[in-house]
Amino acid sequence: MAALLEVKDLQVSVADREILHGLTLTVNEGEVHAIMGPNGSGKSTLSHVIAGKPGYEVTGGQILFKGEDLLEMEPNERAAKGVFLAFQYPVEIPGVATMNFLRTALNAQRKARGEDELSTPDFLKRVREVSGSLGIPQEMLKRGVNVGFSGGEKKRNEVLQMALFQPSLCILDEMDSGLDIDALRIASEGVNALRAPNRSMVVITHYQRLLDYIVPDVVHVMSKGKVVRSGGKELALELEANGYAQYQEAAA
Amino acid sequence: MAAVQETVDRVRQIDVDQYRYGFETLIESEKAPKGLSEDIVRFISAKKNEPDWMLQWRLEAYRRWLTMVEPTWARVDYPKIDFQDLYYYAAPKPKKTVGSLDEIDPEILKTYEKLGIPLREVAILEGVEPRPGEPDTPSRKIAVDAVFDSVSVATTFQAELKKAGVIFMPISEAIKHHPELVQKYLGSVVPTSDNFYATLNSAVFSDGSFVYVPPGVRCPMELSTYFRINERNTGQFERTLIIADKGSYVSYLEGCTAPQRDENQLHAAVVELVAMDDAEIKYSTVQNWYPGNSEGKGGIYNFVTKRGDCRGANSKISWTQVETGSAITWKYPSCILRGDNSRGEFYSIAISNGYQQVDSGTKMIHLGKNTSSRIISKGIAAGKSQNTYRGLVTAHRKATGARNFTACDSLLIGDQCGAHTVPYIEAKNASALFEHEATTSKISEDVLFYCIQRGLSQEEAVGLVVNGFVKDVLQQLPMEFAVEAQKLISISLEGSVG
Numbered sequence: 001m002a003a004l005l006e007v008k009d010l011q012v013s014v015a016d017r018e019i020l021h022g023l024t025l026t027v028n029e030g031e032v033h034a035i036m037g038p039n040g041s042g043k044s045t046l047s048h049v050i051a052g053k054p055g056y057e058v059t060g061g062q063i064l065f066k067g068e069d070l071l072e073m074e075p076n077e078r079a080a081k082g083v084f085l086a087f088q089y090p091v092e093i094p095g096v097a098t099m100n101f102l103r104t105a106l107n108a109q110r111k112a113r114g115e116d117e118l119s120t121p122d123f124l125k126r127v128r129e130v131s132g133s134l135g136i137p138q139e140m141l142k143r144g145v146n147v148g149f150s151g152g153e154k155k156r157n158e159v160l161q162m163a164l165f166q167p168s169l170c171i172l173d174e175m176d177s178g179l180d181i182d183a184l185r186i187a188s189e190g191v192n193a194l195r196a197p198n199r200s201m202v203v204i205t206h207y208q209r210l211l212d213y214i215v216p217d218v219v220h221v222m223s224k225g226k227v228v229r230s231g232g233k234e235l236a237l238e239l240e241a242n243g244y245a246q247y248q249e250a251a252a
Numbered sequence: 253m254a255a256v257q258e259t260v261d262r263v264r265q266i267d268v269d270q271y272r273y274g275f276e277t278l279i280e281s282e283k284a285p286k287g288l289s290e291d292i293v294r295f296i297s298a299k300k301n302e303p304d305w306m307l308q309w310r311l312e313a314y315r316r317w318l319t320m321v322e323p324t325w326a327r328v329d330y331p332k333i334d335f336q337d338l339y340y341y342a343a344p345k346p347k348k349t350v351g352s353l354d355e356i357d358p359e360i361l362k363t364y365e366k367l368g369i370p371l372r373e374v375a376i377l378e379g380v381e382p383r384p385g386e387p388d389t390p391s392r393k394i395a396v397d398a399v400f401d402s403v404s405v406a407t408t409f410q411a412e413l414k415k416a417g418v419i420f421m422p423i424s425e426a427i428k429h430h431p432e433l434v435q436k437y438l439g440s441v442v443p444t445s446d447n448f449y450a451t452l453n454s455a456v457f458s459d460g461s462f463v464y465v466p467p468g469v470r471c472p473m474e475l476s477t478y479f480r481i482n483e484r485n486t487g488q489f490e491r492t493l494i495i496a497d498k499g500s501y502v503s504y505l506e507g508c509t510a511p512q513r514d515e516n517q518l519h520a521a522v523v524e525l526v527a528m529d530d531a532e533i534k535y536s537t538v539q540n541w542y543p544g545n546s547e548g549k550g551g552i553y554n555f556v557t558k559r560g561d562c563r564g565a566n567s568k569i570s571w572t573q574v575e576t577g578s579a580i581t582w583k584y585p586s587c588i589l590r591g592d593n594s595r596g597e598f599y600s601i602a603i604s605n606g607y608q609q610v611d612s613g614t615k616m617i618h619l620g621k622n623t624s625s626r627i628i629s630k631g632i633a634a635g636k637s638q639n640t641y642r643g644l645v646t647a648h649r650k651a652t653g654a655r656n657f658t659a660c661d662s663l664l665i666g667d668q669c670g671a672h673t674v675p676y677i678e679a680k681n682a683s684a685l686f687e688h689e690a691t692t693s694k695i696s697e698d699v700l701f702y703c704i705q706r707g708l709s710q711e712e713a714v715g716l717v718v719n720g721f722v723k724d725v726l727q728q729l730p731m732e733f734a735v736e737a738q739k740l741i742s743i744s745l746e747g748s749v750g
């Protein structure tokens with residue numbers, strides 16, 4: 001199986017403090033990987049660096065995406081090539097209607113790939129399909145991006161975008177936080193519907209519960225800026241039972 | 253096509269600087285000799301074949317101007333202007349009365365075409381696809397008065413307007429054909445003695461638009477004037493006078509651009525609005541004079557006096573402005589709320605980038621009973637610019653039940669620019685209720701990154717966030733202008749980040 005994402009010995013600093021100390025991770029096409037680990041272990045940092053958020057200094061290692069050097073690409077270029085990050089804390093953009101935002105973003109990506117813009121009817125049709133299956137009311141799409149959305153609605157809006165943009169790498173940073181039980185099921189179904197042989201997912205979570213819905217192929221344990229153990233889906237159950245104590249020491 | 257996308261395309265078509273209207277039209281023009289004197293005032297008046305009362309009015313203003321000094325209270329800084337080193341009159345040659353478009357210099361027609369201003373009488377078709385969920389916009393007619401340097405070169409749809417009883421013509425024509433109206437209203441809102449620039453304008457104004465809407469008439473189309481400064485070292489001093497008689501309604505749009513030049517150019521306009529009982533005037537401006545280059549060289553000095561008089565009971569005047577251009581903006585469109593129950597509104601988007609300096613705001617002067625006003629100001633400062641909101645809200649002794657709501661929001665892009673809010677509030681009547689809210693925020697890196705992660709470029713992201721910030725004001729603009737303004741906002745902020 002071809003590797004979609006290869007993170008090799010990645011070292012990252014923020015404000016002169018090293019957060020990732022040589023992290024290695026390979027995600028093959030079509031696989032779902034879960035990353036678990038204690039608070040502050042660097043999970044969000046990893047997702048931000050993959051997406052290209054400014055403010056992080058990569059001091060060593062590399063990231064390949066479809067064999068290309070990801071760190072050389074502008075963040076919007078990465079998006080157009082299929083890197084999607086569902087944020088742990090989605091921001092609000094007042095005055096920008098969600099519908100307008102979705103369309104602007106989708107067309108920007110299509111344009112970067114040399115594709116035609118989607119016509120208005122086609123666009124509307126796609127948004128309706130996707131939002132319908134995620135239980136997102138049309139009325140919500142008229143409101144400003146995430147403005148006044150509940151925590152759960154914000155997360156659903158992330159999944160909506162993922163479904164709309166059809167990226168080849170989806171990184172979900174604590175998608176389950178703030179979702180009630182029904183919303184978690186609906187959002188997970190939305191994610192599962194996107195599982196495909198040419199699409200990979202990296203699911204960051206603290207809870208086994210999410211992995212009951214989105215069953216991972218591989219589970220990684222991150223501690224203090226490194227992947228300290230990888231295994232099958234049963235590793236998540238083990239973590240749930242025993243916590244991270246043993247890994248904290250291993251990483252130190 | 254989404255507006256943001258289109259903006260970026262347009263930005264790409266622009267060379268070094270972002271200003272897309274910076275070209276010069278090479279035509280012969282006739283100018284008055286440089287400098288200002290009584291003779292020049294007489295020259296301008298004679299060129300326009302004005303009646304004697306008009307000349308006397310100008311001369312009186314000129315004499316008063318000689319006794320006045322330039323105001324210095326605004327937060328703007330510029331070298332002293334040598335008023336003798338300017339031309340006060342320039343007209344495209346050959347000058348003859350233009351009966352139809354065929355008689356206009358083709359170079360001028362081309363200029364307006366390039367600017368996207370329709371001088372042919374065609375309905376303007378909305379240039380963008382309807383936004384999702386919104387119905388198609390029907391095509392609409394807009395009558396245009398095109399002012400090129402000191403003269404009006406064409407006014408469209410005059411016949412159709414005449415049928416409705418609406419007078420829409422260059423003010424130079426109105427002085428000849430409707431002297432009784434001009435004499436009655438000219439200077440009745442902004443007196444010749446008002447302020448240094450308004451007085452200068454009164455002495456040397458060359459052209460501008462005149463509108464009279466008779467009682468009970470709802471003007472059948474949007475009226476607009478498009479100002480273009482072309483000549484070098486030439487001041488533009490246009491004068492606009494709009495009268496909405498009892499129970500009438502008119503919506504008026506004003507647009508302006510100028511070529512890109514290294515030297516600064518002076519623009520000192522006066523706009524007077526009069527709304528009688530139950531009348532309403534909606535005045536919208538998209539000001540896009542050349543702002544100067546990225547080093548702060550060149551650009552228009554925009555010193556403008558705009559004032560509306562809600563003279564009648566239940567009258568309403570609303571100003572909406574999108575200010576993106578000019579090196580220096582000094583502008584306070586105001587409302588005198590004289591009639592009982594009258595209402596004044598001011599909606600403003602002022603964007604400054606590069607070395608631009610904006611000092612703009614409004615005055616709401618409550619005189620009548622139960623008058624109300626609303627001020628929504630959105631200032632956006634980027635680059636090394638300075639952006640000041642300056643506003644005055646007063647209630648006079650007899651203004652029982654005066655109400656004002658003011659909201660001033662400033663957005664900073666980068667850390668080398670400044671935003672300032674200077675509100676003055678005076679209530680001489682105890683029943684006045686004035687509310688004031690102000691916020692200043694920096695454009696959030698997290699919000700920008702969110703947009704960029706979804707595929708937008710840095711510039712598209714800034715454009716989108718800023719357009720969201722100003723949305724409340726954009727909604728006040730007529731549809732055609734809103735779309736244009738949205739693009740303009742993104743273009744103005746080109747290169748403001750990173």
Ligand SMILES: Nc1ncnc2c1ncn2[C@@H]1O[C@H](COP(=O)(O)OP(=O)(O)OP(=O)(O)O)[C@@H](O)[C@H]1O
Pocket residue numbers: 014015019037038039040041042043044045046055088
């Ligand atoms: N901008 C920053 N400035 C300083 N320190 C930072 C910054 N961003 C992250 N860090 C630090 O880096 C470490 C890793 O943070 P990160 O958010 O990646 O952890 P996480 O594994 O996602 O935690 P959680 O499970 O709580 O979401 C933390 O100690 C955090 O304080």
Ligand SMILES: [Mg+2]
Pocket residue numbers: 043044045088173
């Ligand atoms: Mg995190």
